[in-house]
Amino acid sequence: MALDYDIVVVGAGPAGSLTAKHAAVAGANVLILEKRPEVGSPVRCGEGLDKNGLARMGIKPDKKWIANEVKGAHIYAPNGRCLELKEGMAGNEVGYVIKRDIFDKELAKDAIRAGADIMIRASAIEVIKKEGAIAGVKAKHMGERFEVSAKIVVGADGFESQVGRWAGIDTTVKPKDIYTCFQYDMVGVDIDSDYSDFFLGSCAPGGYAWAFPKGKHRANVGLGLQVTKIKGKGEPKRYLDAFVKARKGLSKGTPIAHIAGAVSVCAPIEKTVGNGILLVGDAARQIDPMTGGGIVNSGIAAQIAGKVAAESIQAKDYSTEFLSRYEKGWRKELEDKLYRNWLAKEKLTSLSDDTINKIIEAIAEYDIERISVLELLKAVKAKYPELVKEFEDLLM
Numbered sequence: 197m198a199l200d201y202d203i204v205v206v207g208a209g210p211a212g213s214l215t216a217k218h219a220a221v222a223g224a225n226v227l228i229l230e231k232r233p234e235v236g237s238p239v240r241c242g243e244g245l246d247k248n249g250l251a252r253m254g255i256k257p258d259k260k261w262i263a264n265e266v267k268g269a270h271i272y273a274p275n276g277r278c279l280e281l282k283e284g285m286a287g288n289e290v291g292y293v294i295k296r297d298i299f300d301k302e303l304a305k306d307a308i309r310a311g312a313d314i315m316i317r318a319s320a321i322e323v324i325k326k327e328g329a330i331a332g333v334k335a336k337h338m339g340e341r342f343e344v345s346a347k348i349v350v351g352a353d354g355f356e357s358q359v360g361r362w363a364g365i366d367t368t369v370k371p372k373d374i375y376t377c378f379q380y381d382m383v384g385v386d387i388d389s390d391y392s393d394f395f396l397g398s399c400a401p402g403g404y405a406w407a408f409p410k411g412k413h414r415a416n417v418g419l420g421l422q423v424t425k426i427k428g429k430g431e432p433k434r435y436l437d438a439f440v441k442a443r444k445g446l447s448k449g450t451p452i453a454h455i456a457g458a459v460s461v462c463a464p465i466e467k468t469v470g471n472g473i474l475l476v477g478d479a480a481r482q483i484d485p486m487t488g489g490g491i492v493n494s495g496i497a498a499q500i501a502g503k504v505a506a507e508s509i510q511a512k513d514y515s516t517e518f519l520s521r522y523e524k525g526w527r528k529e530l531e532d533k534l535y536r537n538w539l540a541k542e543k544l545t546s547l548s549d550d551t552i553n554k555i556i557e558a559i560a561e562y563d564i565e566r567i568s569v570l571e572l573l574k575a576v577k578a579k580y581p582e583l584v585k586e587f588e589d590l591l592m
């Protein structure tokens with residue numbers, strides 16, 4: 197089997213489906229390859245999504261995939277002090293707990309409605325190189341090998357991305373910039389379903405723990421640990437079990453699913469385009485290094501990726517120079533925040549429980565106007581300027 201498309205997108209996560217949709221809307225002939233037998237499943241996500249972010253992805257909320265709407269966030273210090281951030285504050289970075297499997301399927305359907313084709317159980321195994329450019333992919337579908345010729349290959353293949361590496365783009369992430377995550381989908385928990393909860397400190401070394409309510413007695417309860425702080429196999433589960441056991445409302449619950457995965461929490465990488473190739477979403481390391489949330493950034497970058505890829509097809513110019521319009525576009529939208537939040541993450545991972553307690557106390561005293569990492573950092577700066585002095589200029 198040999199196929200021929202303008203654009204082949206590897207991966208049908210939010211990054212891939214949205215890139216495909218925007219490229220197809222702009223007139224390109226697009227194929228999505230997805231290696232899993234079902235788009236969006238199994239879910240590997242805490243399923244937290246903020247309202248403003250959703251709007252920036254160009255997506256309207258839909259009750260089909262909204263499991264719960266929250267009114268704000270609780271941030272817990274190691275000593276139990278709780279900082280309450282309410283929805284009334286502008287710039288809300290919390291909002292919905294979604295059903296990721298349905299969300300991803302809806303995005304794939306949107307791409308198909310826009311004219312894109314999709315093949316599931318189709319795994320890209322290599323890129324095709326011709327005269328110094330990427331010219332398609334070799335793939336496997338149910339054991340059968342085939343080739344897709346394409347003017348542009350989009351690597352939207354997630355955290356474990358190989359497309360970038362095959363094409364010679366360095367997407368390596370240092371172990372200190374990786375969180376290993378473990379999560380339970382729990383039923384029978386007794387928590388406030390109006391708030392997403394975040395827990396800082398030694399309950400999740402180098403990262404944080406979360407409880408995102410999916411309904412009255414159901415929640416995604418998980419944690420992310422900095423890989424360099426993990427001493428042995430099975431440690432993320434041990435930390436999660438200890439975390440759950442120590443909290444009355446959670447320990448009443450029962451896990452009905454175990455979810456393991458990883459996220460990159462690195463500074464922006466140097467390059468996400470090449471001749472005939474671009475990377476988007478987790479494959480391009482566009483995940484927020486402070487929160488580990490990547491859905492929104494994937495969606496923002498994907499809109500630009502789809503548009504630029506389609507323009508490149510129209511212009512018959514698939515060169516690095518042309519595709520750099522995508523690189524410039526996503527960096528303009530995301531790079532400062534990614535860099536600032538990476539510096540903040542670097543700092544947070546070095547702090548003791550005692551210092552984190554003090555910081556939460558300082559933030560509680562500060563009159564926060566918005567729920568955002570930037571606003572929290574400004575509050576830290578007011579009391580402990582030395583903690584943020586290396587990146588003070590990014591807090592404007």
Ligand SMILES: Cc1cc2nc3c(=O)[nH]c(=O)nc-3n(C[C@H](O)[C@H](O)[C@H](O)COP(=O)(O)OP(=O)(O)OC[C@H]3O[C@@H](n4cnc5c(N)ncnc54)[C@H](O)[C@@H]3O)c2cc1C
Nearest residue numbers: 207209210211231242243244320354457477478489490491
């Ligand atoms: C435990 C955990 C909790 C998280 N919680 C949140 C959260 O609450 N909120 C948030 O915003 N983000 C969260 N994230 C991050 C979020 O899941 C990702 O940022 C998001 O999925 C990125 O979308 P993507 O399309 O780039 O990649 P993905 O969603 O990973 O999609 C990549 C797709 O590519 C496919 N693929 C891979 N290789 C190939 C190949 N060779 N051929 C064909 N297909 C291929 C995969 O099967 C997959 O479907 C979490 C991540 C983890 C691990």
